[in-house]
Amino acid sequence: MIDLRKAYDRALVSMKDAGRTYHIILAILLVLIAWGGFSWIRIMFIDGAGITGSSDLVPWGIYIVGFVFFVGTSAGASLVGLMIHGFGRKDYEPLGTRAILVGFLSLTAAVLFLMSDVGNPIRAGLLPAVLRNPTSMLVYTSMTYAGFAALMLSELFFAIKITLQGGKGSHRDEKMAQVLAVGALLFALMVVHAPHGALFAFLKAREMWNTPLLPAHFVTVALASGIAVIIHITIVTSKITRKEIVSKETLSHMGGLLAFFLGVTLFMDFFDYLVMSYSGKPGGLEIWHFLTTDFYSFFLINTIGMFGAMVILLFKRGRTIPGLLIASTITIIAILSYRWNLIVVAQIPPLFPGTGNIYYTPTVPEVAVVAGIVALISFLYLVLTRVLPMEETYQENRQMTIEN
Amino acid sequence: MLNLPVLLEAMCSGPRDWDLLQKIRSGPRNWVYWVILSRVQPDLTPQNLKERWSPYRESSLEWCITLFETESVTGVSGIYHPTENPGAGTTMMYTKLRKDKWYMPVQCNHCDDAPCVQVCPTGASYKDSDGIVMINYDKCIGCRYCMVACPYQARRFNWFHPEVPYKDRNPLVPMREEGVVEKCTFCVHRTRTGKGKTTRCVEACPNKARTFGNLNDPDSEVSRLIKSERWWRLKDELNTGCNIYYLTRHSKKRMRWYKPLPPPQNIRGLR
Ligand code: SF4
Ligand code: SF4
Secondary structure (H helix, E strand, O other), rough: OOHHHHHHHHHHHHHOOOOHHHHHHHHHHHHHHHHHHHHHHHHHHHHOOOOOOOOOOOOHOOOOOOOHHHHHHHHHHHHHHHHHHOOOOOHHHHHHHHHHHHHHHHHHHHHHHHHOOOOOOOOOOOOOOOOOOOOHHHHHHHHHHHHHHHHHHHHHHHHHHHHHHOOOHHHHHHHHHHHHHHHHHHHHHHHHHHHHHHHHHOOOOOOOOOOOHHHHHHHHHHHHHHHHHHHHHHHHHHHOOOOOOOOOHHHHHHHHHHHHHHHHHHHHHHHHHHHHHHHHOOHHHHHHHHHHOOHHHHHHHHHHHHHHHHHHHHHHHHHHHHHEEEHHHHHHHHHHHHHHHHHHHOOOOOOOOOOEEOOOOOOOOHHHHHHHHHHHHHHHHHHHHHHHHHHHHHHHHHHHHHHO | OOOOOHHHHHHHHHOHHHHHHHHHHHOOOOEEEEEHHHHOOOOEEEEEEEEOOOOOOOHHHHHHHHHHHHHHOOOOOOOOOOOOOOOOOEEEEOOOOOOOEEEEEOOOOOOOOOOHHHHHHHHEEEEEEOOOEEOOOOOOOOOOHHHHHHHOOEEEEOOOOOOOOOOOOOOOOOOOOOOOOEEEOOOOOHHHHOOOOHHHHHHOOOOOEEEEEEOOOOHHHHHHHHOOOOOOOOOHHHOOOOOEEEOOOOOOOOOOOOOOOOOOOOOOOOO
């Protein structure tokens, strides 16, 4: 069994050892969390949701952008588990716990975003249990969060157990970890994320969402964003702690995977927009018009960013540490603008001619809540990676082998 | 937890509730609305209005919209609406049908196959057996999924806490709290009383542009109108089965064109 007292002492020491910069970052994050929490209370209980930028014409705003992005990341992060346990790539092992943490915290962020968006969060908590309508996709997606969270927590449990036993668990534990890892990825993509695409694809009122490609598109974007976030975190952590977490070859392999998913996404994007621009449907034409004129900057960041990142990653020479860092950062920004386009721009074209110029700009309290939620999960990530026993990094592993 | 038979039935029969539709079609009441577009006049003169109506509002359109406020029926605060939250009339959108602009009242169509009812996760939006799509304000979680699903922009969210003085409230209509969605209800508190009362906007329209009635009653005016074959419904290609019919009246006289209203101001989300 895990000795709790020892674990606690170890965590305390590890937090104390962390250094000044680490504590300063934590303090900044705490300030952001407080700001976000204050704004959340203002929106929910004092001033009302009216102080956000959403309106009757654009009912869904930046919260849903964040929600969709983080749901995608959480699903994509499960890919590392599949790599370790499904494909037996032991070189990914140092990332195991981190990837589960990224997935779990992203899911937490997504649920928090959803809860900030709804008008009555307490009632929304009853959603899958008491209140439900079998024809609504939102019921099924909200049901899946609990299952996905449970899967990831059990994954985390086994990962920690195996780590504590010195990286080599009992046969039963290894088997469990394997089943959970493969199950989590399938669950994440098929049960959690594809239905999120369907959530939007079912709405015939909005031309940009109402495409059968959307669920598949969501899956590939999810994988791309998950891998990009993990590459980014790995490289940044290695740089800060001056410790190689995984080898260059592993990172390069992840870069290759990212390039593949970016390629598939771009392929689908291309045909989606092509069909939209050829369809001649007024709504479709209008969205095409919006994407390429009013919101062209986001559209360009999205397409050129993804394409650029893919080109960098396609070549072996681009898959070096700086190249990977640049490519993953570009990918994250590109996918964020893709989500912005998907959620906000899809609601901008008026449903009737003559409505006027519909717009959506996030307000300060809204942005504060978003910053607060992102700060909260970053805080938890920073603390948990210190407190929880992590797998041996690539460097430690190599040093040990050399010493032996 | 999961109601398997209901789920299976929903999956096999598709989201359309045919049974309910049959019930509505053969039942005692099936409410529909008619809007005679050529009678929608945006700028009746104040004099004109004074003669026929109380002189609160300058134009009949605004009048039609603010009526909802006095009735405190629904916050279908539209493109022209006087205050933010307490609820104001229909969405008035103009659409370019002919060479000049027409003003066209758009509100909840109480669709037969309502996208909002399909997507509402809590079942707060539902279709009643007399064809009216209603919202249970005590169930609504304010997720606004129905708002993005409605092709007619008919739904309004309560962004702020409603501040309507007691004397302005209608005791027959519940106040909607902050954080729930609301829309036109076809004035259920009047029409369902069975005393032959019609909706407030039909009563109020100075030009008698609107007709409200029971389609299952062969003697009603709406049943007579539907034989005209000159009607059309908004976005019929989406197969929502609207229950608001627009009628473009045949007239020997040239249609009158009206000066458009000034552009709307101070509307959230609109520039
Ligand atoms: S018009 Fe909109 S709100 Fe009304 S029933 Fe149809 S989809 Fe629902
Ligand atoms: S906002 Fe309310 S009525 Fe609309 S879909 Fe959500 S729960 Fe249903």
